[in-house]
Amino acid sequence: MSARKISQALVITAFLLAASGSSIAVAQPGHDDATLIHAYLSDFDLLMDRTIIPAGEVRIEAVNLSGQYKHEMWIYPIDERDTRRFHEMLDLKRTGQRADELTSIDGILGRSGEVQAGEAMSFSATLPPGFYEVACLAREGDGDLRMVHYDEGMYAILAVRAPVMP
Helix, strand or coil, X not given: CCHXXXXXXXXHHHHXXXXXXXXXXXXXXXXXXXXXXXXXXXXXXXEECCCEEECEEEEEEEEECCCCCCECCEEEEHHHHHCHHHHHXXXXXXXXXXXXXXXXXXXXXXXXXXXXXXXXXXXXXXXCCEEEEEECCCEECCHHHCEEHHHHCCEEEEEEECCCCC
């Protein structure tokens, strides 16, 4: 884990401890439910408490820790990030043009929709065995101040394993 990810995890932990009386419900680490992922979206990291899960239906509870930016989560096969259409979509976002993730990424298996700053939401996805990228593809700003959250490193890898035979 990089020093940046470790420092972000420490900041998030401190925030969660300080915000324990807030209106945002945050699940406690160490839960036993292998089909539940807690995701923490900050500026500009996407941290998940589980990165290896069993195949099947999974519920993702996302908390946007940002005080300023909206975030989102998309789940798609990891190979999609290497396609021409994926990079064309990012280029459109970088130049302020409209880009449609649904037509630019094949095999999308889950998406959160926008999670406003300071808010939380949950969504479900059914995931077969494989490797997936979980990413925030939101865009902020205008003109030379435009940024795409993905370009800032807001993505993670999720491994989905086949069921274990008894």
